[in-house]
Amino acid sequence: MKYEWLLFDLDDTLLNFSVSEHFALTQALAKVGIDFQATHLEIYERINRKCWDDFEAGILPQSAINHTRFSRFLIAMNLQKENPTEFGNYYLEQLSEKAVYMKGADTLLEEQYGKYKLGIVTNGLKQVQRPKLRKNNLAHYFNIIVVSDEIGVSKPNTSFFDHAFREMNFPDKEKVLIIGDSLNSDIRGGHNYGIDTCWYNFKKKQNTINLKPTFEIDDLNQLKSLNII
Numbered sequence: 581m582k583y584e585w586l587l588f589d590l591d592d593t594l595l596n597f598s599v600s601e602h603f604a605l606t607q608a609l610a611k612v613g614i615d616f617q618a619t620h621l622e623i624y625e626r627i628n629r630k631c632w633d634d635f636e637a638g639i640l641p642q643s644a645i646n647h648t649r650f651s652r653f654l655i656a657m658n659l660q661k662e663n664p665t666e667f668g669n670y671y672l673e674q675l676s677e678k679a680v681y682m683k684g685a686d687t688l689l690e691e692q693y694g695k696y697k698l699g700i701v702t703n704g705l706k707q708v709q710r711p712k713l714r715k716n717n718l719a720h721y722f723n724i725i726v727v728s729d730e731i732g733v734s735k736p737n738t739s740f741f742d743h744a745f746r747e748m749n750f751p752d753k754e755k756v757l758i759i760g761d762s763l764n765s766d767i768r769g770g771h772n773y774g775i776d777t778c779w780y781n782f783k784k785k786q787n788t789i790n791l792k793p794t795f796e797i798d799d800l801n802q803l804k805s806l807n808i809i
């Protein structure tokens with residue numbers, strides 16, 4: 581066994597984020613009397629993407645994302661009379677209510693638990709990620725859980741990985757593998773930190789960064805079938 585530690589991203593690596601997002605938006609809209617339609621999700625995703633881009637560009641602080649995206653969304657939906665803070669808080673509350681595993685994730689964790697030390701390294705809000713782990717009975721699999729919002733720094737920053745390594749008690753870097761769907765946070769982050777990376781490219785996208793992940797899979801079962809672990 582080459583690795584001692586497997587670090588997993590959470591959203592769209594172990595749990596399907598789109599399902600949770602769709603559910604939360606449906607619930608939040610229902611609360612203000614609107615029946616969900618697919619176009620609502622498109623509007624939301626466009627606005628949400630722009631807010632995260634602005635955050636990554638340093639234009640918008642992380643603490644302002646939720647309010648900003650929902651004030652813009654409510655205007656786009658012609659629902660200006662609704663309170664974006666209330667709407668946004670309810671959305672976040674609902675975001676941890678429903679989650680489904682990515683294909684093969686539950687079996688993978690069950691099989692590798694006890695063989696490897698397992699960790700979660702996630703960019704997200706503690707008010708969403710912690711309840712999500714708890715409600716899905718996931719936390720017990722993991723030796724460490726690092727949530728960006730709790731430590732004030734996110735992937736791909738090296739200080740995020742410094743924090744994780746401190747919690748892992750400083751293992752050899754060659755004994756650590758990070759597995760995640762995001763080229764920018766998981767693959768760039770892991771690569772820059774000097775650990776092996778596995779890109780879970782389940783959407784079969786083009787690699788748009790000038791880095792080659794150590795491994796690339798489009799199905800979590802390939803971790804075993806390709807002898808990565």
Ligand SMILES: [Mg+2]
Nearest residue numbers: 589591592761
């Ligand atoms: Mg992800």
